Amino acid sequence: MSKRGDTLQNKGKRGARRAAAERAGSGGASTAGKTRLSRNGKSSGGSSGGANGGGPQRPSLFWKWTRRIALWGGAAALLGAIFLAFAVGFAARSIPSFYQLKANQTGQTILVRARDGSEIVEIGPSYGEWLDYDELPENMRNAMIAVEDRRFHSHFGVDFWRTGGAIVEGVMGTRERVGGTSTISQQLARNLFLSTNRTVDRKAREAVLAMALEWRFTKEQLLELYLNKVYFGGGAYGVDSASRKFFSHPGTELSVAEAAIIAGLVKAPSRYSPTADVQAAVDRAQVVLRLMREQGYITAEQALVDVDSVKLKQQSGQNSVRYFTDWALPQLDILLPETNAPLEVWTTLDVGMQRAATASIDSNTPAGSQGALVSLDRDGAVLALVGGTDYVETNFNRATNALRQPGSSWKLFVFLAALEAGYTPEDRVKDVPVTIEGWSPRNSNGRNVGETDLRTAFAYSINTVAAQLGNEVGFGTVASMARRFGVTSPISTFPSMVLGSSEVRLIEMTRAFAAVSAGGMAVEPYGILKVTTSDGETIYEHERARETQLVPDYVAAGITDLLQAAVQTGTGRAAQIGRPVAGKTGTTTSNKDGWFVGFSSGITTGVWMGRDDAKAVPGLQGGRAPAQAFAAYMRYAVKDRAVEEFDTELNLPDWQLEPDEEALFGDPDEYYFIDEQGNMIEPGRRDTFDEAFDEDGGGQGGLVPVPEPPSAASDDFLEQATGQSVDPRERQRQRPPPAPNSRPPPPPATAPP
Template sequence: MSKSKSQRPSRRRSLWRTAWRSLLVLGIGAVLLLVGAVAVTMTTLPGFTTLMKSPNGQAVRVVARDGTVLVNQGPSYGGWLRHEEIPDVMKGAMIAVEDRRFHSHFGVDPIGLVRALWVAAADGGNVRATSTITQQLARNLFLTNERTFARKGREALLALAMERRFSKEEILELYLNRVYFGGGAYGIDAASRRFYGHSAEELSAPEAAIIAGLVKAPSRFAPSSDPERARDRARVVALTMARDGVVPSAAALQADIEALEFAPQPKQNNVRYFTDWVLAQVDDLVSERVKPLVVTTTLDADMQRAAEEAVKTNAPEEAQGALVSMTPTGAVRAMMGGRDYVNSNYNRATVAERQPGSAWKLFVYLTAIENGISPRDYVEDAPVTIDGWTPRNYGRGHRGTVTVTQAFAGSYNTVAARLAERVGFNNVAMMARRLGIETDISRQPAMALGTSSVRLIEMTAAYAAVANGGRAVDPYGIQKVETADGRVLYERPADSTRVVLSPWVVTNMTYLLESVISSGTGRAAAFGKPAGGKTGTTSNYQDGYFVGFSRDLVTGVWMGRDDNRPVGRLTGGGNPARAFSAYMRRASEGMPARALDSDIGEDDDLFAEPDMEIYGEGWEEFGEYDRDYVYDPETGVGVTPDGDVEYGDSVEIRDVYPADPSARAELPSRMRSADVPTRPRADGNSGDPPRGGDGWLDEPVDSRRRPAPSTSQSPPAAENEDGPTSLLPPDPM
């Protein structure tokens, strides 16, 4: 019996020894397996240089002309800072908050893990996050954020492997340059530039505290989302920094955090109309597809705010509005593609095609000026029918004999229709093409009153060509594109010097445009400085247009509904003109009041036949003259400089002078007949096309041919309610 009792402790000890041996073998096996797994994982890890490269697509930052950030597209990584370039206070703050034993553990923190389990047992089983900096980096680089034990195991394995593959300095460098800090910013340099406006190399203690506190919940604590919540989180970080000796006093740091100011954050709202427009052009300008880019634009932040206010304040409640403003050379300073980008990102300034109404008359009168009309000439505002179409004036009245200036300032439709018929509808279309209109252009008679749909930015650029002294204008919004490290990939070349309008044409046209604001339909557009422009209103009040310019800015405004329904009494001389005035008044603050180039002299002494050489390179696409002509009013023939008669009885000048001979006698001598050089046109009775170098005048644009319009005089048509009416009423006074 005693022997049996003595054998029991021995058997028990044997079982314990066996168990311990088994556990030891299992432990050694587990360690060997872990070492093997770590070794294998180490071989699959990318190199340090590879991990430095930015994943997740290319980051693009768009800034205004003064450097103000407009928008960040894609992940923003900023510049890469080496470990020695990162401020000690930033490194200390991050380690104090996220992993205080970073320098002593081997990738996983056993002490932190035990403490987390102890707290979880006391707290009812809720385990708090215990990831080290290395584990967080592994998760950010290689894993997802799913909450499973399998993911946690892979995270720990990768952390152990990374600790063997990289030094502590390399791990911390990777972490601080790659972790997400909210607001689209990856890495401390991107975060510093986003929230403070400077490089992370210049981070102060309160700024570092803010950034260190963001890792816990970037979207929630980011200053771009909630500045006060970011400060509250940073005050907690200040306590840990003081505890670990990163800063001497938590109270002093908390006071500095309270006084800290953040950089203004870009509004993700109406400026996006502009940034969407320019970002679509970046791929065409540069070939870089990996490195972060900085796009410097032409936009002026103050002018953009003025544009937003002008459109929102003046657009009818039920209507949309668009505004684009540029320098006379085409640098876009402000753009509104609608009332509110959040509600509708459709860009009505660059994409929408709407009828401009009488704003189109710019091309009619430019063509007429090139063909012999001057502002002080007389024309007839009387009923007219062209190919079965009878245009009518606003109010359906007629004023008889008026000057060209009065007709343009008052936007008389009958006069514009007569002029377009006389110079040729194709030639009006060619003028529009010459000044940058790329949309389809009708050749029907009603085109003289703006029935062809156009884009607002193209119409504004066409007016800019006049403001630019007759030189071609190509609107642009990008001044420079460079990489984040400052390597310039694209820089806007010098402005175009191609001349599309001769100086005397520009001066005469500017004179007419100025009269619209001083005494015509655009009086509401006045803003206290010399300016010219033109109103436009389409039938049933569907569209309201105003485009005009000063010496420094060219601005176009459109208003209407996207569904083309009428807007109650919307006219170009109303809401759009008032929006133009409100915008230009604010946008031109501080600019001198400079007179426009509109001095045509006492007797229109600027009027002269243009020399084709002045149009410069590229004029060939619009046609060219083979010979010069002078029109002889006594014989009615075109005569070349060497005396050759080209053809007889070439044209009778109609509507330019009063029909009453006694009234003609009282005009200045130069107005009694076309005794100034002008271009010959085909005989109105014969219907024969013009000869020689003028054949291009009746050639259609874009190879679309239609019969040359008849120039036969139609008897004035009585107004017939059942007959053809104008597609577009003119602008009301």
């Protein structure tokens, strides 16, 4: 074929391909149109987007984002690793040296001593002796690693395998919460530098510090720090302190079983403490022994050790003593300047009396009830204090915190007010039905005896007489008398208050009776004698308070007479102990509370019993279980004291002895005065109030002579209450007349409710 023919043929072929392309563009492409010739004359698959074509393929969206995430994640991980490395390095540089951490013991230790100097309890952290790594028993080291961090020797601060497994278990719902993942290094970091808050931020900082510790110290140093600083409960920090507290010997002498008990405490010191729950501690120790055997630290034979045979240190008196320390030690915040130095606190507590008090409450408190006892020396020193039947079960202090109705023991203040108003124990009063402002009190036996004397009315706790006396002297006056004797609880001035409807604390009532025992002098309870530093320097010592006369001597003698009669012949006969005792019972409605408060040979003791929910206790009366507990304790408390007879001789003032108008005149310094708060100002102390004194009672200071009281139940009152006329001869009762040309003084101010 000629060249020309070849040219025409080629042109024809190009035209055919052009036509085929046009047809393909219009949707009618044939199979032939899907091929093209390669430069070497061979055909290849045609369409650029065909799935089966031979051209290049575009990657799918999924793989595109997978590659991006991998690249971004890798970059982020690299940046995170760099940041973590910087953070760990910076933290490692900031961590104190090993020797600084050894010397840094945080927290304050308070050693509490009884009045005889014997140690009764140690409060706060106790560190014992520091044990170097080689001094720590191998069983102790292995037990701690087995139960707390089995990969301690292989990780670098954080056990990612253990943490990841815990997270997976938490996500899958096989665990209640993600926890138990902290390594020994993390726990050490937390104990040294962080709080115990469960937050993501705190956990992150804990991890950084743990890795910094691993960077800075060897595994041996970390374990030494941990075992000397970890908390084992009961205030014990470190193995040596825990060993001495629980087993009475140094930490270097720990057996396998003892090491297992101590290692098991870290998870929950209070729950597994052998002093709180022996069985729980034993069960936990068995778990530790099993883990030690599984990890090859001990043999199967060693794992069968009898943990029950371990001898625990006797914690004598620890239970009830804590009620006393809970009340006394917070007072250090007021008595001392701020300090974190270790302290020794010498207290007023008598160990023997505390045991006797605990035993008397335990043996006499009705089943299902609680009991409390407070015992004061004549100067206010707390000799014994029991706030409940079991401190471990409940640490609520019923001796110092519980507010309960005192019942008839409150009549102390009613009769004090009556005696101060001019009554004597021999004065005649009437036990008759009465109604005061719509309130009609009844006697416990439902009967009325008619005419009797004040002593008998008090001894047998006659309610109607107390109501008449309270109405006569004024309910505000009774409240003021209670305030004067140290009652700080709210006091109502409704008529029923004379029978003890206002709630008070046991320590307040005991304080009031102690003031009577002291002859009417104020008594302030205290529990701390002195405080010294660890090197013996005295930084506080109790000083005797200035004496303050609360009532005249004759009033104190009169009320002591009444209180003695209540024990000799009245409702408190169960409190007799073979020597003079004065006291008063108290029982509230439906037998919800039982009280007895009394004194003998300079010791005043108050006992309360009842239920925390204020439900009735069948058979509970102040003259039974509380009085019996009082007697059981007091027989021991006074055994080494001389028998003391009570001073009940009434040296009455002239205005009560002489029915003579002139008896009310004389030197004002010879009078007792009552201020606006109901406090008595004793004779001879008037010099600081001269400018406020006014013989007519109108001075700015409100200081007035003790007002002349009317009779226990006035004629008009009795006629109205009983509906009967009063014998005119009763009107001849001897009372001193008021001073001539003088207006009556204003009544004492009532105490706030």
